Amino acid sequence: MGLLDFQNRFPDERSCYEYLVGVRFPNGFVCPQCGSSAAGRIQTRALWQCGKCRRQASVTAGTMFHRTRTPLQEWFWAIFLTAKDKRGHSALQLSKDLRIPYHRAWLMMHKIRAAMACRDASYRLDGIVEMDEAYFGAPDTGKRGRSTGRAKALVAVGVTADSRPRFAKMQIVKRLDTRSVRTFADEGIAAGTTVRTDGLSVYRGLVKGGFQHEPTVAPGRTKEDVLYWAHIVISNAKTFIAGTFHGLGDKHIQQYLAEFCYRFNRRHREAELFDRLLLACATAPLLTHDELTA
Numbered sequence: 001m002g003l004l005d006f007q008n009r010f011p012d013e014r015s016c017y018e019y020l021v022g023v024r025f026p027n028g029f030v031c032p033q034c035g036s037s038a039a040g041r042i043q044t045r046a047l048w049q050c051g052k053c054r055r056q057a058s059v060t061a062g063t064m065f066h067r068t069r070t071p072l073q074e075w076f077w078a079i080f081l082t083a084k085d086k087r088g089h090s091a092l093q094l095s096k097d098l099r100i101p102y103h104r105a106w107l108m109m110h111k112i113r114a115a116m117a118c119r120d121a122s123y124r125l126d127g128i129v130e131m132d133e134a135y136f137g138a139p140d141t142g143k144r145g146r147s148t149g150r151a152k153a154l155v156a157v158g159v160t161a162d163s164r165p166r167f168a169k170m171q172i173v174k175r176l177d178t179r180s181v182r183t184f185a186d187e188g189i190a191a192g193t194t195v196r197t198d199g200l201s202v203y204r205g206l207v208k209g210g211f212q213h214e215p216t217v218a219p220g221r222t223k224e225d226v227l228y229w230a231h232i233v234i235s236n237a238k239t240f241i242a243g244t245f246h247g248l249g250d251k252h253i254q255q256y257l258a259e260f261c262y263r264f265n266r267r268h269r270e271a272e273l274f275d276r277l278l279l280a281c282a283t284a285p286l287l288t289h290d291e292l293t294a
């Protein structure tokens with residue numbers, strides 16, 4: 001979809017609301033209170049009113065767009081531009097595109113990323129998974145060691161039996177230990193999955209968690225062979241973060257990793273990305289400003 005197609009599809013607030021109505025009530029309005037489907041619509045306020053119990057229901061209630069002062073059309077543009085720009089869309093760029101204050105653009109981008117993370121959290125990796133640790137952000141100068149002062153992340157990439165990549169997950173962890181590995185695996189990987197890792201002891205708890213653990217100690221196989229896709233995906237994630245979000249602090253790296261994974265996981269569905277992302281935002285739970293910046 002090009003810019004003109006988008007403009008034609010969503011020329012005003014009304015057309016955006018109509019889209020949300022289809023998402024919220026795909027089979028027609030059903031009263032959240034009494035279940036009645038007899039309803040009138042209060043057009044001016046994007047509200048529905050139940051014909052039976054008079055309960056009012058907002059089209060945006062329960063979506064990311066609820067109680068937002070930002071016009072829906074701006075949201076839709078932000079989602080469109082984010083979906084369209086393969087390398088990611090920065091808040092700075094969005095504020096210029098829409099001529100809105102940077103702070104507002106920043107919040108919008110973070111809510112969009114939160115919706116991406118929320119959508120991907122509902123899927124688990126299965127089959128064969130390559131798992132590795134990665135370090136993001138600039139190292140502290142003057143300190144030694146590759147991990148000093150950098151954000152630590154666990155990375156998992158599902159691969160096919162003939163070693164093609166499928167889906168990816170990334171999680172920033174405070175500490176790289178047995179516990180963080182187990183939590184990451186339990187939340188993101190289906191039980192019984194074959195998990196390939198390097199020989200670090202932090203991965204030893206995977207067997208106890210019900211995973212088939214294959215540490216890379218097989219004769220004739222290097223870590224590069226066994227974790228081939230994990231390494232490529234980590235390298236691409238670093239490029240993505242450095243290219244688009246250059247100079248931003250480490251505090252929100254998780255959000256950028258979530259965006260990277262969301263795009264990676266849908267790399268074969270680029271044409272559908274806008275509709276998928278819009279749906280993700282329309283169904284994502286609300287986040288407060290505090291939750292976003294915590």
Ligand SMILES: [Zn+2]
Binds near residue numbers: 032053054055
């Ligand atoms: Zn009702």
